[in-house]
Amino acid sequence: MIIAVVFFLLQPSFAQKRYFTKTGTVSFRAGTAVEDIDGLNKSATCVFDASSGDIQFAILIKGFEFKSALMMEHFNENYMESDKFSKSIFKGKIINLDKINFLKDGTYPVKVKGILEIHGVKKEVETNGQFKVLGETVIAIAEFEIVLEDYAIAVPSLVKDKISKTARIKVNCSNSILK
């Protein structure tokens, strides 16, 4: 996947404008009324091409930070098996590209569709988000839900009242033009 991103970034650019960040944030909540479960990743990579609409996100699972050491350990060892599946990747396309004017500051609704890979399982997903254009910066914002079972993330019945069946994921990546 890294080869794909690198190749993507090395494509000759004419009128193409590519935007990129290595310090995007992705957070999730999978808690219930009984317990808060929140993780935050501050080193997401995001890259998208304003001409073709291709967009990719990638995160290291071990990069998620938690308030509790035990929560972090269980997240990595039991639920996400991060030694086996070290990354989560989204590869897709902005399907309403024509509605976004990258030359004019403003907030634009965005629709993306693509393949989301979590815990080694790939699923086709479609979700809405926003692009906030501020000069040469585009902030990509999205919030969506995933069903843990869909990605083979098993929640033992012992903790099923502490961990939600779904996780709410928030993405906030401030992308700069790649010169």
Add this chain to the structure above:
Amino acid sequence: MPTWKKILIGFSLIAFFGAAAGYYLYNKKPADVRRLQPDLSVTANFLILAFNSDEAAANLKYLDKVIAVKGIIADIKIDSSTGQASVILDSGDPLSAVTCSFYNDEIGAVQKLSKGTEVVIKGKCTGKLMDVVLNNCSIIQ
């Protein structure tokens, strides 16, 4: 005191300490990496070379470890609204750098840094995406 009472008290004490230990572990925060001694010291160039030439071996050696990385600052990113601060270290490889993500309360220290200067940063290695990423970073030199 009759034996059964002694046993009961014994059990209650064990149960109490067990619960206390459990409660302590349950709520324990992740270790503050700033207080830990680095397991390894490397230069940014060496770290990227290691990951580029054999990622599996590099993961075994560096993943989850606290490492001190010396390198030249290529870029500094600070978001005052979220308290998020990151420093990108040059590695000699144009495609891969070392990205260091700091503790939120280190933002003051990061603001004092300038591009092009050499710095030593301590953090926990979380793997390689395009860059090798270090979390829980602080400046040690």
